[in-house]
Amino acid sequence: MSFSDIKHAIRKYEFPQSAREALVRVEQMLTGRGAPTAKQLDGVMDIIAEFIFCESDRRGGRRGSGLNPLQELQLIDVICDYLSGSISETTKNTIFLSLFGGQESQRRLKILSILASMAVSASSTPMLLAVGVWLQQMGCSSPQSLQLVENVIRDHFQLNTSNQAALNSLASSAPQFVANFITAVTELYMNDVQGKVKMPPKNLLEVITAWVHAHPSLCMSAQLSPAPLPPGAIPMAAVTPLAGLVHWCARAPLYVDEDVEMEEAPTPPKKIKVEGEIEHKMMKTKTTKSLSEAELYTKLHLGVLHSLRAGRRTHGPPTAVNAQHLAALAPMLQAYSQGAGLPAQGDGRLQDCLDRIGQAVQIALANGCVYGNISSLLAVLDTLPENRLLRIIIKTHQQAI
Incomplete structure (x- = not known):
């Protein structure tokens, strides 16, 4: 069946049934044997534009209005039903x-x-x-x-x-x-x-x-x-969130105050039976702790360290963390240190930040999670403000290379 015949068949339906029929036709054209040709892909795109998103008319011209709000909801329902089916x-x-x-x-x-x-x-x-x-x-x-x-x-x-x-x-x-x-x-x-x-x-x-x-x-x-x-699609490499989360946890001490938030949350009433008396309902309040932002970043940092251990590859090259992404922390910390006007050793926030970087780098390198130019990463980290833990880690891995 030619594309013109397929379009003619779909035009017998009103929207949103036309969109439903178009999805079935698109599936048939894209999931046959072998990868579709460029001409077939162009035909599929035309069908999607005209019958699913109503972006073009039967002559291929652009529609100015497109879908109205009701049609958008109808289309969303059609797509949800289709993708939730047995495909x-x-x-x-x-x-x-x-x-x-x-x-x-x-x-x-x-x-x-x-x-x-x-x-x-x-x-x-x-x-x-x-x-x-x-x-x-x-x-x-x-x-x-x-x-x-x-x-x-x-x-x-x-x-x-x-x-x-x-x-x-x-x-x-x-x-x-x-x-x-x-x-x-x-x-x-x-x-x-x-x-x-x-x-x-x-x-x-x-x-x-x-x-x-x-x-x-x-x-x-x-x-x-x-x-x-x-078939024929080029898979894009998956980038893990680990480097980004290392950035979050490392920088958090510079921007988040050490505060504590407490919330009083009532527990359901309990029936306590006292000997010789009838049952009484007693309400007991329980103090539950809602973690502050600083505590959340500390907990997240611990989770990231565990994730770096889990990111170790037993076969093939490492893929968890890009060395260049870790090195991108350095310019910001150097700028902060210069603007703070305090000796690095006397700045508690900065030392917490550098400690977290050192911990993350150590676990990532020790577990073989880092890919890219590790020598360059260590050289960049060596330019950071003085921190005892970080210096030990850098020296140890420089000697191992």
């Missing part, structure tokens, strides 16, 4: 990347952001795994990925902060998505923007800390379980 992981990723994998318009990115946010709300593993593959193939630091992740943060970590238990479970149900999500998140925060450091929302920090602390292998998930891609 293989390879087919699902093939269709998903065909829908959203190019340098697409803001309209498609808006729909994808809503899909991702809904998948997080519903803990939809099939959808989240597809979004995780999309993040990796687009690049976790790409503008499209960062925009999607910002939308998820807004919906689930800023507007809604009461769903922490459901969010915590994602590390088990969709670890590849969570790993790529964290990688993108570390690009958004703890970076200098116009002279100010943008810190992550505390609720986001709490969830990421819970994820990493409870699941040492989580950060390696995208590398341990390569995504099944369509």
